[in-house]
Amino acid sequence: GAGVSQTPSNKVTEKGKYVELRCDPISGHTALYWYRQSLGQGPEFLIYFQGTGAADDSGLPNDRFFAVRPEGSVSTLKIQRTERGDSAVYLCASSLAPGGLAGGSTGELFFGEGSRLTVL
Amino acid sequence: AQKITQTQPGMFVQEKEAVTLDCTYDTSDPSYGLFWYKQPSSGEMIFLIYQGSYDQQNATEGRYSLNFQKARKSANLVISASQLGDSAMYFCAMRIINDYKLSFGAGTTVTVRA
Numbered sequence: 001g002a003g004v005s006q007t008p009s010n011k012v013t014e015k016g017k018y019v020e021l022r023c024d025p026i027s028g029h030t031a032l033y034w035y036r037q038s039l040g041q042g043p044e045f046l047i048y049f050q051g052t053g054a055a056d057d058s059g060l061p062n063d064r065f066f067a068v069r070p071e072g073s074v075s076t077l078k079i080q081r082t083e084r085g086d087s088a089v090y091l092c093a094s095s096l097a098p099g100g101l102a103g104g105s106t107g108e109l110f111f112g113e114g115s116r117l118t119v120l
Numbered sequence: 121a122q123k124i125t126q127t128q129p130g131m132f133v134q135e136k137e138a139v140t141l142d143c144t145y146d147t148s149d150p151s152y153g154l155f156w157y158k159q160p161s162s163g164e165m166i167f168l169i170y171q172g173s174y175d176q177q178n179a180t181e182g183r184y185s186l187n188f189q190k191a192r193k194s195a196n197l198v199i200s201a202s203q204l205g206d207s208a209m210y211f212c213a214m215r216i217i218n219d220y221k222l223s224f225g226a227g228t229t230v231t232v233r234a
Contacts, residue, residue, distance in 0.1 A: 031220060033220075033222075040226075040227075041226055041227070042124075042126075042211050042213075042224030042225050042226050042227050043165070045222070045223070048220050048221065050220075055220070056220070089163060091165065093165070106170040106172075107215065108155060108167045108170060109165075109167070110167070111157075112164070113163045113164045114163045114164070116163075
């Protein structure tokens, strides 16, 4: 499809395990974002990539969380030693414009359907 | 830092009626954009409408319109002629110009009754 693709859609794991969540953005979108959404809440920013580099990882809650985007397209969010509090939906989004609302572009983010992580 | 406030956790609306979802925001930056997203039970965030801080007119997209009151820092979404398929969670979001981070409110759940 032409949209943002996230896998797996659902992941159930045990406390202490390692998890990888994958995001395949819309082709040509240089900006990629990870957000985390807890039940009944709005999405919270985790990390932003412009190309291959993480331009802003200030939203990552601690050093158990890490994300990569080695070729500037697909990104993987990695969570080590998972905890029950990590349970949430992890949303990936991409956009053409990393910032700036000029030039007729709203710079809106296009989201995937998310990866629901449950840590038992 | 930007802050988005949505004070209505849930709303019920009768089919074919209009509903207004409140959103207020706080920023010291004069240049920003406001967004509304719809999130149905499937989980995907669907972009609905955008309003720039310098736009002179309120944005409209089909049955969606944005009641933008800059002085009050509010950007309420109006959904006209509600349909059953409009039942979803709705998020207001903001980004300042030349920034990349989109900040979201807590959302409002809309339930359309037949």
